[in-house]
Amino acid sequence: MTTFGKPLQAVETGIPGLVLWELPVHGDNRGWFKENWQHEKMVAAGLPDFGPVQNNISFNDAVGTTRGIHAEPWDKWVSVAAGRIFGAWVDLREGPTFGAVFTAEIDPSRAIFVPRGVGNSYQTLEADTAYSYLVNDHWSPAASYTFLNLADETAAIAWPIPLADVEISAKDLAHPRLADVTPMAPRKTLVVGANGQLGRALRAELGDAAHVEYATRDELDLTSPALATARRWRDYGTIVNAAAYTAVDLAETPAGRTDAWAANVTAVAALARVATAHGITIVHVSSDYVFDGTADRPYTEDDPVSPLGVYGQTKAAGDAIVATVPRHYVVRTSWVIGEGKNFVRTMASLAERGIDPKVVDDQVGRLTFTDDLARGIRHLVETGAPYGVYDLTGSGEPASWADVARAVFSLTGHDPARITGVSTEEYFATASGPVAPRPRNSVLDLTRIDATGFRPTDVDTALAAYLRA
Known part of the structure; x- marks a missing residue:
């Protein structure tokens, strides 16, 4: 009854x-x-x-x-x-x-x-x-x-x-x-931009499980009209967008501006449409460049964006698009260091070659190592953290680029006094091409990511481990 x-x-x-x-x-x-x-x-x-x-x-x-x-x-x-x-x-x-x-x-x-x-x-x-x-x-x-x-x-x-x-x-x-019975595998995870420095870290973090797929730009064109039918999208549970245009200075040129908007906005919009249509969780990596750096405190996820240059404008536009997807994580990060050429490797090379560099000392932030970023992305998805925007960088005390350079010199057995700190204006005074404006304060507040149970690695600890690897 x-x-x-x-x-x-x-x-x-x-x-x-x-x-x-x-x-x-x-x-x-x-x-x-x-x-x-x-x-x-x-x-x-x-x-x-x-x-x-x-x-x-x-x-x-x-x-x-x-x-x-x-x-x-x-x-x-x-x-x-x-x-x-x-x-x-x-x-x-x-x-x-x-x-x-x-x-x-x-x-x-x-x-x-x-x-x-x-x-x-x-x-x-x-x-x-x-x-x-x-x-x-x-x-x-x-x-x-x-x-x-x-x-x-x-x-x-x-x-x-x-x-x-x-x-x-x-x-x-x-x-x-x-x-x-062959058990039903989980819905698939697709990592886009799998050959970039974050993409390689995600390969290491997520491994070769049968339900995880990796796609390079050549394998999946996000701007193609055929994207909507490029996969059986209902079989996918998560798309991690590790692809982006990150040449901040080149983005200030006419050709670079076009490329930046294509990769950071048009392609993101296409992914967002797919994710919305098929109930997929999208993870999108953003940047401290969405802020102008004038705040006298760490930036929170709820602060209004105010990008200074083309790169920051395209990242802010991409964030806004992804925020319309019902299941989304926008992961804002800064000063990313991973596999391949980067600031830390450059400083270590200069130290070994006996070159005493001038390094900017009026931009402050925290390094973020790609293995930590990949670990945080996995944590958000697997724990089912509330959807939304999360700041995710290394933890610990903020530092300037010059401070980071001195730490690299010291950790590699060289005299940190060989580093000369200079202003942003002085550093770029002799630049031969366009220079993108940089936020002076790139420090992001980590309270929200901490509340999910994720503990970002201390930047000093991570830097030492990175240089030992």
């Missing part, structure tokens, strides 16, 4: 992401009414905003009709419009809960959210049962499915009506036992 008057309430099941929902049903002598799917109320109550695109109904004439166990690569909202079922769900995803089982009776006053990769099955307990499910992807023959036999001894589902006495399709009878 349908229970009337229950409040909307979520009930955990023991299988991660599989949540049973009690639904308010209002009845009188004419029948009953319920809000079977109400986006605003249900999302506010904790249901994932899973973006259904199709509603299917399976009508079952007889008691005992049994279907499943099917795990599809999409999420489902399962409910009953008429009648009653015994439902059984088995976790068929990779991970520690593989094979976990949950069962429950579902009538019109109950529904259940079934996440991607959890096997779904049911047995009708009343005649003329209408079984309804919303899904967030369209059926495709290219999609990857996982199945489990209804009679699997390991799952040991206690079917109310013995399987020998019910109607089951030949296909369902032929599904494998749990020992022979």
Whole structure:
């Protein structure tokens, strides 16, 4: 019997992401009414905003009709419009809960959210049962499915009506036992810009897991009109955008300006459209250059942007675009040091060659090493931190570029007094081409990233380790 008057309430099941929902049903002598799917109320109550695109109904004439166990690569909202079922769900995803089982009776006053990769099955307990499910992807023959036999001894589902006495399709009878099931892999992660210094650090951090893909500019053109169909995007859970135009001085030239806007804005907009359309989490790396550097304190994520030059303007525009994606992380960083040519390696080389450089001493910030940045990105995604903007740099005391140079000299066994500090204006006085304006204060506040449980590495510790490598 349908229970009337229950409040909307979520009930955990023991299988991660599989949540049973009690639904308010209002009845009188004419029948009953319920809000079977109400986006605003249900999302506010904790249901994932899973973006259904199709509603299917399976009508079952007889008691005992049994279907499943099917795990599809999409999420489902399962409910009953008429009648009653015994439902059984088995976790068929990779991970520690593989094979976990949950069962429950579902009538019109109950529904259940079934996440991607959890096997779904049911047995009708009343005649003329209408079984309804919303899904967030369209059926495709290219999609990857996982199945489990209804009679699997390991799952040991206690079917109310013995399987020998019910109607089951030949296909369902032929599904494998749990020992022979290939678990459903997680939704894929795509790293764009995989050959850059951050891309290489992400390769090291994320490794060669089967669900992680890396794409270079040659392999995936973000400005191509074909981007929308370049992948089966519903199979992807995360896109990490490690691609960017970072030649800040060259961006001040006519050709550089065009290239900077193409890479940092046009391409980002294309990725944002894909992420929004397919419910993908996008991770976008931003820069301290979105600020003008005039603040007398560290910049927070909520400070208004005020970029000085073309590079900073394109990064600020990209941030604004990514912020429109429902699932997004904008990771602002500064003074990035990774594999390949960079400021730290240059200073170490000058020290070894006996050259005493002049280095800017009126720009202050913190170094960020790419391994730390990659580790922080992974942390945000895997812990499900609240979406939004995060500052992520090395921790510890801010320093000027001249201070960093002196530390490099000292750590490599050279006299730090060989460094001469100069102003930005003096340093660029003899430049032969355009010079981008730099923020004088590039210090970013780390309070928000700290609150997620991530601890950025102290810059002094990281610098010493980098030079030893």
